[in-house]
Amino acid sequence: MNNQLEIKIRVYKAIDNIAACKRFAEGHANVLLSYGIKQVTSSNTTWFSDPYVYVVMVESICGKNTFGGARLHLKNKEHKLPIETALEQLDSNISKLINPQLSLKTGELCGLWNTKGMSGSGLSAMLIRTGVAKAGIFISEKYNLQSIYTLSAPWTKHMVENIGFEVETSIGKNGTFAYPKPDLIATLLKLKDVNSLEKALPLEKDKILSLRVNPIQKCTEVSPIGKIEVEYDLIMNGSNIENELFN
Template sequence: MALIFKEGRPVVRLRAFRAIDDPKTCERFIEGHAHVLTAIGVKKVTSSKNDWMYNPAAFVLIVESLDGENVYGGARIHVSGGSQPLPIEEATGNMDAKIFDLVWDYAQEGTGEGCGLWNSREIAGYGIGSIFLTRAAIAIAPQIGIKSLFALCAPYTINLTKCVGYRLESGVGNNGTFYYPKLDLLATTMILDDVNNLELASEEDRKAILELRNRGNVVRIEELRSKEIEIHYMLQLDNMDKWNLTEVIKQMTKQHTNAEFFDENNLNIL
């Protein structure tokens, strides 16, 4: 999985697609993510957690080599109303059923969740597993039609999500937080209320997201902490004539607490 460099910078492609349109890339996403989890000591990831690749309401962002052979990171947006509950519902519903009402209310105008964010060791430190994938996910949200986004954040991603326009949602859990004793992890519920206007985002992040949104397919030299990377963005989603958010919302059923969803060893946290 060696990176290609040009003028001292790694060169990668960041591509967006609907999960069911590209099963082979979904499999490479899953394999790459599993390698990362194994490296940090997570030995077993249940196969059911990969059902998102068959979810018609899941959208994927993948960071790969320009030839598509190597994968360096990824993220996903799951839209409420697909074949699965949102990951945040699975992770917190057993502890506070109010999450189901909250998601349901937002889902009436179209909502989703940013999740599954990861990057490989080869590309660590260049912002792929943090700011650049997060910006790209928000950039494509209007193509999907959703108005808002949820995120369940580990402590080290809270500031990142605030920069791109999320706010803490204190109406669920313990003022927005959930504690997982097996993992000794505090997770925080965040919501981006308006993916179109991004009123709470920093000026720098808002400007970058809107440029990605307006241009879709563009090459940018990105910089994080004096490290530069060349990213070939391909954010124009294909086959969107086959996607109908209105129908997804119409067919949606409200989720309820289900112990089968919950596996503390296998949480999907940003």
């Protein structure tokens, strides 16, 4: 009997699939509540209507179960990045760091979560890789995306550093903030070279570049809980997702 876990990781434009956005938001909120966190800026739902938000969703092969997700926001003239709203009361210099002139040149990877049942599976690392891979696809398609920020919890900081993110020490306390609660510390990190990934570990860089070259692929990921069969689709559109889930 094959007990190997099989999942799908897909990326879609938020405004094309509001139903899936709601599932993402519900799962994210439930995970935050399980840790005693009632509200963070990345958990609100204003992003549902932002045309520059892309959602990474991790689901069962049948599409009925959602295991986790992340979001990639592109800076634009109509919407602030979640980190701007989160940090502006803690350090006003965030408005200088991420200013209107950076519209569609920078972005944020945020809203990273997975269910407790998937803890220790390596899913967070897969989500981060997928978000960065999609950012690279944007560069080749139409955007001059140069950098990505992320506000990282202590338990994911090493994951984003492995992919090439570096601590942004120019704001906060050397890049750290008491957020989202006084007893929790978050670190602001920046990926300065979305295209070349010069600071990424070789293995991580290879996996990301593979997804950029072949955004639809199947592969076996080796995780702490064993091998996971993953179907990646970084270009799936919203209508296809809805048809697959509800037909």
